[in-house]
Amino acid sequence: MSSLSQAATPPLPAAQPDRADIASRDASIVLGLTLPTDTVLYLLLPLNAAAFGVTLAEAGLLLAANRLVRILGYGFVARSYERQGPRVACTVAAFGAAGSSLGYALLPGIWWLLAARLVWGLSFAAMNIATQALATAEPKNAARRSGKSRAIISAGPMVGLLGGAALAERAGPQAVFLVLAAVALLALPFAWRLPTGAGGPVKSPGPRFALPTRLDVWSFVQGFALDGIFILGLSVLAARAMPEGAVLAAGTALALRYLAEVVLGPPAGALAERFGTARLLVLVSLASAAGLLLNGLGALWTGAILVVLLRGLLQPLPAPVAAAAYPGPGRVPALARLATWRDLGAGLGPLAAGLLLPVLEPWLLYGGTALVLAAAAVAVALPRRR
Structure with a gap:
């Protein structure tokens, strides 16, 4: 990748090459703090479907729903990211992740949980694009930044799975998602440190069925x-x-x-x-x-x-x-x-x-x-x- 899209963020000056590293790290921390709200659900929902007010079949639908909305919505999210920039995209997404986790904890039943899953799907799409776009914003050391980014992101689910399983044994699955909602809000300061967007032309991602x-x-x-x-x-x-x-x-x-x-x-x-x-x-x-x-x-x-x-x-x-x-x-x-x-x-x-x-x-x-x-x-x- 050559340089960060003009529509996405302002160009990174050559005199400050560490700006790309800092932005990539902060975006990765945002996703690392919010991703456990999804990965822990994969662990707890099938085992506690009745506690969430759904059947096992409905649990399978809920676990797939966030991917469906991303398949349909990635183009829209990418255009929004290019218009607004990573700061706005990741800030809104962090609120979305916290809100979806609160939904898992407080709103049982298929329709409320489905709404929460759709919110998470779009939130993840924005953060996923941000982490990849910022890691590759400068061609020099893009692969190295991408490797560090994945390490930071994956630390969140790894800790979340272990801690969530232990907490669920003692306090129940809903309590886990209350805690994870609070953890997701810790991502907000890091999201606010990200570069601001700049208005400008946005390249279309191409025909939907190309x-x-x-x-x-x-x-x-x-x-x-x-x-x-x-x-x-x-x-x-x-x-x-x-x-x-x-x-x-x-x-x-x-x-x-x-x-x-x-x-x-x-x-x-x-x-x-x-x-x-x-x-x-x-x-x-x-x-x-x-x-x-x-x-x-x-x-x-x-x-x-x-x-x-x-x-x-x-x-x-x-x-x-x-x-x-x-x-x-x-x-x-x-x-x-x-x-x-x-x-x-x-x-x-x-x-x-x-x-x-x-x-x-x-x-x-x-x-x-x-x-x-x-x-x-x-x-x-x-x-x-x-």
Whole structure:
């Protein structure tokens, strides 16, 4: 990525290169403090559906709703971000995150909770665009900033999952979300430190139904395979392998996912700066495909740990690759498209896993998924046609 869009934030002077680092760090802290309001819901809602006034089927709908609104709303959020800038976008989003968490705690029933999920979905979209756009605002050290950003962001869910589980045992799930709402409000001072926006022309993200680029396809496949098939399949295969401790084992693997991003995010950025971000993305994707194949062949925990660790390396890489491919005014729309395709894949992945795992052998499902992920990664490495 070359420079931050004129419509997004004022240009960062060359004499103060640390401004990009500071802005990226502050945006990451905002998302890190607010993201537990979502990740902890994934832990507590299915286990306590009745306490929230919903059925298990309705809980599944609620967990998917935030992705649906992001798929439909990323273009709008990207245009709003470019007009208003990261300070306004992240301040409003932090209030939205706190409000949605209060909704989980105080407003039981499907319709109130659905409204809260939709508010969270749009809030996350704004903060997600901000963290990626600010990390890639200056081309120099963009991958390094992206790696540090992922480490900061992932620390929030990692602590939130552990603390939320412990607090829920003692005080119930609603109390957890009251606490998380207060934690989300702690993000406001960091949001207010972000750069202000500047009015100006906004580049359209392109037709809603335009053909995806090869990077968009890779993002869809990554969401489908690593955030969809892998996560749901891990629970199912763990239950088959060890019925007694499946929940604890799968939950530990999920927490390890965020720990991997905290520990491996900064090294991933440094490696990308040295060897090339796109090249590293392809290599890590191919290695992740090998981990999925191991899962399917019966090496469940070896494959799971490999995929989780590689995901920690992979997370910081897509944004700098997209930024380099679509510099200038096309950068923020490209980041929004990338996130939209990933959400679409991550939403369809669990549905596919739920339908196919009962009827297909694991080696066939995971082998096919690994093959598609490897093919999408190789396609990213091919030269772009002008």
